Amino acid sequence: xxxxxxxxxxxxxxxxxxMSAQKPGLIKDAYIYGVDSIMxxxxxxxAENQKDAARFSLxxxxxxxxxxxxxVIVRINGLDTPHWxxxxxxxxxxxxxxxxxxxxxxxxxxxxxEAAVEAAEKEFGVEVGRTLLMAALESPKGILNAYEICAASxxxxxxxxxxxxxxxxxxxxxxxxxxDMVVARGxxxxxxxxxxxxxxxxxxxxxxxxAGYEAEVRQNKAMGFDGKSLINPKQIRLVHEIFAPTEKEIxxxxxxxxxxxxxxxxxxxxxxxxxxxxxxxxxxxxxxxLKLARACGLWEGDLV
Amino acid sequence: MKNYVGRDxxxxxxINGKEVYQGKNxxxxxxxxxxxxxxxxxxxxxxxxIVETLADALRLCGAKSGMTFSFHHHxxxxxxxxxxxxxAAIEELxxxxxxxxxxxxxxxxxxxxxxxxxxxxxxIQTSGIRGKIGEVVSAGKLKTPAIVxxxxxxxxxxxxxxxxxxIAFVAAPTSDCVGNCRGIGGKSNxxxxxYAMTDAKYADHVVVVTDCLVDFPNMPAxxxxxxxDAVVVVDSIGNPKKIASAAARISQNPRDLMMAENxxxxxxxxxxxxxxxxxxxxxxxxxxxxxxxxxxxMDERGIKMGWAIGGICGPMVEMLKKGKVGKVIDVQDxxxxxxxxxxxxxxxxxxxxxxxANPANKGAFVNKLDFVVLAALEIDTGFNVNVLxxxxxxxxxxxxxxxxxxxxxxxxxxxTPLIRGRMATVCEHVVTxxxxxxxxxxxxxxxxxxxxxxxxxxxxxxxxxxIPHVSIESLxxxxxxxxxxxxxxxxxxxVVAILEARDGTILDVVRKIKPFTLE
Numbered sequence: 001x002x003x004x005x006x007x008x009x010x011x012x013x014x015x016x017x018x019m020s021a022q023k024p025g026l027i028k029d030a031y032i033y034g035v036d037s038i039m040x041x042x043x044x045x046x047a048e049n050q051k052d053a054a055r056f057s058l059x060x061x062x063x064x065x066x067x068x069x070x071x072v073i074v075r076i077n078g079l080d081t082p083h084w085x086x087x088x089x090x091x092x093x094x095x096x097x098x099x100x101x102x103x104x105x106x107x108x109x110x111x112x113x114e115a116a117v118e119a120a121e122k123e124f125g126v127e128v129g130r131t132l133l134m135a136a137l138e139s140p141k142g143i144l145n146a147y148e149i150c151a152a153s154x155x156x157x158x159x160x161x162x163x164x165x166x167x168x169x170x171x172x173x174x175x176x177x178x179x180d181m182v183v184a185r186g187x188x189x190x191x192x193x194x195x196x197x198x199x200x201x202x203x204x205x206x207x208x209x210x211a212g213y214e215a216e217v218r219q220n221k222a223m224g225f226d227g228k229s230l231i232n233p234k235q236i237r238l239v240h241e242i243f244a245p246t247e248k249e250i251x252x253x254x255x256x257x258x259x260x261x262x263x264x265x266x267x268x269x270x271x272x273x274x275x276x277x278x279x280x281x282x283x284x285x286x287x288x289x290l291k292l293a294r295a296c297g298l299w300e301g302d303l304v
Numbered sequence: 305m306k307n308y309v310g311r312d313x314x315x316x317x318x319i320n321g322k323e324v325y326q327g328k329n330x331x332x333x334x335x336x337x338x339x340x341x342x343x344x345x346x347x348x349x350x351x352x353x354i355v356e357t358l359a360d361a362l363r364l365c366g367a368k369s370g371m372t373f374s375f376h377h378h379x380x381x382x383x384x385x386x387x388x389x390x391x392a393a394i395e396e397l398x399x400x401x402x403x404x405x406x407x408x409x410x411x412x413x414x415x416x417x418x419x420x421x422x423x424x425x426x427x428i429q430t431s432g433i434r435g436k437i438g439e440v441v442s443a444g445k446l447k448t449p450a451i452v453x454x455x456x457x458x459x460x461x462x463x464x465x466x467x468x469x470x471i472a473f474v475a476a477p478t479s480d481c482v483g484n485c486r487g488i489g490g491k492s493n494x495x496x497x498x499y500a501m502t503d504a505k506y507a508d509h510v511v512v513v514t515d516c517l518v519d520f521p522n523m524p525a526x527x528x529x530x531x532x533d534a535v536v537v538v539d540s541i542g543n544p545k546k547i548a549s550a551a552a553r554i555s556q557n558p559r560d561l562m563m564a565e566n567x568x569x570x571x572x573x574x575x576x577x578x579x580x581x582x583x584x585x586x587x588x589x590x591x592x593x594x595x596x597x598x599x600x601x602m603d604e605r606g607i608k609m610g611w612a613i614g615g616i617c618g619p620m621v622e623m624l625k626k627g628k629v630g631k632v633i634d635v636q637d638x639x640x641x642x643x644x645x646x647x648x649x650x651x652x653x654x655x656x657x658x659x660x661a662n663p664a665n666k667g668a669f670v671n672k673l674d675f676v677v678l679a680a681l682e683i684d685t686g687f688n689v690n691v692l693x694x695x696x697x698x699x700x701x702x703x704x705x706x707x708x709x710x711x712x713x714x715x716x717x718x719x720t721p722l723i724r725g726r727m728a729t730v731c732e733h734v735v736t737x738x739x740x741x742x743x744x745x746x747x748x749x750x751x752x753x754x755x756x757x758x759x760x761x762x763x764x765x766x767x768x769x770x771i772p773h774v775s776i777e778s779l780x781x782x783x784x785x786x787x788x789x790x791x792x793x794x795x796x797x798x799v800v801a802i803l804e805a806r807d808g809t810i811l812d813v814v815r816k817i818k819p820f821t822l823e
Contacts, residue, residue, distance in 0.1 A: 028786075032750050033562060233558035297770070 002066045007097035007132050009157045011071065012295040013037050013198060014227040014243045015236050016160075020045035021058040021074070028061065031070035033233040034240075038067065041075045042087050043102050051083050055090045062094030073134065075100040079109055085116055091131065092120035098132035098157065103165070105141045110152035117155070134158045134200075138165035143184045150195030159192050160229055161185060163202030176212060178219050189224055198226040207232055217242045244296040245289045253289035256282055257303050309688055309740045311812045314799060323809045328711050328742050331807040336664045339465030341508045344533060352481035353535045358392035358513070361534040362471070365509035367393060370401040371470035374507060376499040377408035377432065378475065378487065378636060382546030385475040385513050387415045388538065394424045403427030405467050407458060407499040407657065408702055411435035412546070421445050429467055431455050432702025433692075433801070441800050442698040444816040450699070450801040452692060452738075455635070456661025456668060456708035457806040459502040464664060466808065472507035474500045474527050475541045479514040483532025484525035487654075488643065490516025492542045495637030495646045496616075497526035501656035504531045515541045524647065526654060552587050552617035552639040554596055559750050560589035563719050566748045566771075567677055568597030573769035574762060576674040576714050577601070580610035580630070584670075584709055585677040587617050587638050590719045590748075594677050595619045599628060613660065613669050614705065616652075621645040624652060633669060635660045635705075661708035663806045670705070670712030678706055680720045682734040685776050687741030687756045689718060690734035692803065695727050697793045697817040699801060703738040707806045710743035715762065722749040728783035728790070730776065735793060736803060737812045751782055794818040 016037040019026045022045065030038045040061070046054040058074065074096045076087035080103070091099050101113050113133060121128045133155040137143050143166070150159055161184060167173060172180040185201065192199035201220045204213045213235065220228055221242050228239050245253070255273050260283050263271045270279040293299035305313050307324035318324065355361050373393070375386050386406065393399045402425050404416065409430050417436035419425040426447035431454060433441065441450050453461055461467045476485035477492045487497045492515055504510050504527045512527070512535045521529075555561065567590065571577050583598070585591045596619070602608065609629040612620050616634040618641030623629045631651045637643045645652050661670045670676075681701060682690040689710075692701040710716040720729045730749065745762055747754045754776040755763045766773050795815040805811040 029750070033558065234561060 002064065004067070004072070004095050004097065006127070006130055007071065009132060009155075010198065011036075012292070013071065013158070013200065015230055015239050016073065016200060016227060017230040017233065017236065018045065018075070018203070020054070021061070022046045022050055022054040024057050024061070027057070028065060031067050033236055035070060035230070035233070035236050036227065037071035037073055039073050039075055039100060039229065040096075042083070043075045043077050051077070055086065059090050059094045062096055071097045073098040073100055075102055075136070078103040079112060084113075088113065088116045089120045089123070092117060092126055093124045095126070096131065098134060100160070101133060101135045103138045103142070104135035104149055105139060106145050107148040107152035110135060110149055110156065114153045114155060129155065131155065132157050134160065136160050136162045137188060138162040139169050140166075143187055146188045146191030147194055150191050150197045156195075156197050158198030158200055158226065159188055160200035161188055161202050164205075166202075176215065178216060185223060193224070199224070201225045201228045203229045203231050204235070205231060207234070210238075214238055214242070240296065243292070244298060245293045247298075249289055250293045250299050253286040253293075254301065254303060256286040257290065307810065308742070309686065309737045309811065311737055313810045313813060317799070317802060317810060317813070325740060325805045325809040325811045328740065330809065331663065336460075336464045338463050339468065339506065341469075341506050343508060350482065353483055353529075353532060354481050354517075355534045355536055358389055358511075358536050358538075359396040361511045361536050362389075362393055362397055364534050365471045365511060367397060367399060367471060369399045371399070372403040372405050372427070372468060374469040374472040374503045375404065375406040376475065376497070376503065377406060377410070378494040378497060378499060379412075379492065379542035379547050381410055381412045382492070382543035383412045383475060384538075384540060384542050385473060386413050388513070389473050390416055390419060390425070394419055400424040401426050403429065405429040405469060407455065408432030408704070409434065409437050413437055423447060429453065429458075431458055431704055433699045434701065438699035442814070442817055444796075444798050444800055446800065449799045449813070451804060452703060452801055453804045454661065454703045454707040454806045455499070455657050455705040456663055456670065457804050457808065459656070459658035459662045460664040460806070460808060461804070462502055462506045463658065463662070464808070469503055469507035471509045471511060472500070472503040474504060474510060474512045474532075476512050476514040476527065477541070478516045478518045478522055479512045479535055480518055480520040480522040480529070481535060482520060482529040483510070483512045483527070483535050484520070484522040484529045485512055485514070485527040486522055486524070487526055487637075488646070489518060489522075490514070492516070492540065492544055492547060493640075493643050494547050495643035496634050496654045498635030498655050498660065499657045500527055502658045504528075509533045511536060513538060513541055515539060548637060548643050549639045551641050552592060552619065554619060555589035555593050557589055559721060560593050563590040563721070563748050563750055564593030565597045566753060567591075567594040567717055567719050568601055569769070569771055570717060570746055570748065570753065570766065571598060571675055571715070572601040572605070573765045573771055574715055575765070577605075577607075579607045581607070581674045582610050582672060583612045583675050584614040584673055584713075586679055587615065588679040591677045591679055592617070592619060594719070595623065599623065602628060613655075613673065614709075616642040616646075618642060621649065621652065624649060661705050661712070661806070663708065663711070668708070668712065670708045673709060673713040675715050675717065676709035676713040677717045677719055678710065680718050680729065682729055682731055683718055683720065683744070683747055683776075684731050684734045684741070685780055687744040687747070687776065688734050688737040689739040689741075689744060690736045692738045693736040693814055695735065695790065697735055697795065697814070699814060701738075703803070707739040707743065710739045711806060715745050716743060717746045717748060718744055719748045722751045722779060722783045723787050726787050728780070728787050730779045730783045731790075732780060736814055738803060740805065740811060747776060747779070749779055752779055754779055794820070
């Protein structure tokens with residue numbers, strides 16, 4: 001049995017890769033690719049008559065494999081299926097870091113899952129509150145209720161949009177510029193930021209279209225996403241590269257944080273760095289840049 | 305007597321000057337007395353050397369029981385020639401006590417296993433041993449221990465007279481009526497005939513077997529008529545589908561790609577990665593994919609590869625055509641892209657196995673090699689590699705050019721997944737040492753990179769480039785933690801195969817495996 005440290009609600013989650021829990025060959029060492037989070041799937045990747053087998057392989061994977069620093073999340077079946085309660089018991093008993101609620105449409109959905117998780121934590125002697133939650137928004141209703149979903153529980157660390165189902169509901173197809181989902185992505189991002197949780201974009205399914213994939217990842221970064229869901233290890237590196245702060249951004253952030261500390265110690269609230277006005281509002285952003293730079297292995301300072 | 309890599313070599317094998325392995329370059333500077341064949345004079349002008357059947361050719365060459373016949377493996381798993389010749393010799397001429405000296409033997413040669421069991425074939429000397437032949441030899445059915453040599457060790461042994469070839473058989477995709485042979489132009493094209501060249505020069509007799517007779521002179525010839533006694537035309541020398549695949553495809557397996565990318569990273573971190581560098585890689589998933597990532601680093605640095613050697617396949621030919629590599633020189637072609645390119649694409653040349661890898665000549669290509677990327681069945685914590693015996697101790701592999709390129713190159717990188725099924729690839733002791741650890745520099749696995757402590761310079765290169773690496777012991781422990789520690793194999797005393805180091809010393813022996821019984 002591999003004891004996992006208590007999950008951190010807010011951590012680096014640039015990449016989150018889906019792996020069918022039914023495939024031991026995949027899940028036994030999915031961490032070797034350097035992904036931030038692994039999403040072991042009990043839902044769509046598992047055939048209806050194999051749900052139980054997948055739960056067994058998931059449980060044993062969680063109990064025997066050392067995933068190290070890689071976060072292990074499980075996507076459970078929807079609340080409209082007969083599977084989700086048993087899925088939750090397996091996740092909690094196995095010690096998964098978090099659960100992704102599929103097809104989440106309301107705060108009540110989150111609360112329903114939360115109650116089941118808490119019951120399972122008590123059942124299996126797991127610290128109450130240990131198991132984190134995230135929600136997948138897959139329908140227009142989910143997007144409209146994004147804020148209440150994000151704010152529904154202290155266990156919630158983030159939301160993700162699921163493009164396939166959402167586009168089906170909207171009767172759209174993927175477009176090169178992402179116009180088909182720009183409003184939904186935007187609304188979800190605003191809700192997530194308002195509620196103080198993280199926000200993740202959907203998968204890009206055409207593995208051969210690396211140019212289209214890169215364009216989407218760049219747009220994700222520009223829009224303010226924390227990370228992206230992936231379907232293949234070869235998609236990991238590009239996200240990490242694009243989400244990493246540039247050398248210039250790191251230097252700038254370092255200067256701002258340093259200058260702020262000096263100036264505020266001297267009683268100055270607003271000042272300039274390289275001709276730009278800086279006040280306290282710039283500090284969280286600069287500190288986040290430095291933390292991200294360190295996580296990406298690009299910076300080794302001790303300012304944050 | 306224990307050798308340099310800790311293997312116990314029975315004293316009775318250490319006769320006639322045979323020594324145990326003493327570390328790399330041990331034979332450097334010593335002299336070798338070259339053997340010379342006894343060949344027949346063909347003074348009177350001949351219209352043609354074509355004889356009706358293989359049996360006729362054997363009679364013409366004075367075939368007798370107790371002789372050594374040599375073969376080359378360019379037709380790979382599609383080869384028909386070994387079986388045809390052995391059948392004619394044993395079933396038509398009634399010969400026995402024969403020795404087969406081949407550059408490699410595989411599943412295509414399963415019928416030979418029967419001749420071994422019957423005691424008609426009493427000796428096997430090869431660079432690769434697979435299929436049923438491997439099984440019967442491992443079961444102790446061969447009268448004398450098989451001798452396994454690297455692709456460079458074999459021409460060394462031939463040139464030095466340790467192997468005397470009575471009749472060499474050349475499987476030729478095309479030949480003219482007097483025996484000028486090429487690897488292209490017929491229906492069983494294989495490209496390079498590099499492994500047959502030394503045999504043709506050092507054998508007493510040479511028989512060409514072809515299924516495509518072309519007009520004289522068949523030029524440029526890989527094996528020349530001046531060395532050939534007889535030409536036999538048969539319906540088919542091999543199955544083209546199994547000779548060369550349509551095109552070696554670069555793996556899409558994410559694990560292979562990740563390892564390949566790390567191989568390229570390691571290469572790019574060393575001082576040898578500069579304009580004009582030289583390179584060899586295999587055709588296994590991650591080895592071949594390394595080409596792809598290497599090209600990216602070459603573009604970034606604005607440098608080109610000077611030359612590449614080896615068995616060659618499409619992706620390297622592609623780089624040659626794009627001008628990313630100056631010259632390609634090969635002993636063997638693995639796919640049709642390479643077959644169709646050799647001697648056709650400017651700067652794509654053929655070479656002999658001796659020129660490729662022989663440690664006893666004065667200028668083998670491997671000695672000028674900067675990088676080689678190789679696979680492994682097993683690698684142990686002493687960086688010793690096994691590419692010959694399976695985890696059950698049975699012969700099922702081929703040292704090929706592995707030990708030669710590893711020893712000759714400045715940076716030898718082994719790339720392999722940490723585990724295969726339930727088998728730990730990185731282990732405590734390999735079953736058989738085929739490439740000694742003092743020739744292996746870096747190990748790239750899907751669970752991490754390890755550098756041989758003998759190469760502190762490379763450790764520094766990786767550190768400077770920020771490439772994480774771990775000890776090979778920790779990789780071994782990781783492997784055992786995943787799949788468990790295997791029990792030791794149980795052997796009998798009988799030696800079934802002798803593994804020569806490329807310099808001719810004894811690197812390891814393979815013993816007869818004890819049948820497994822449940823206690």
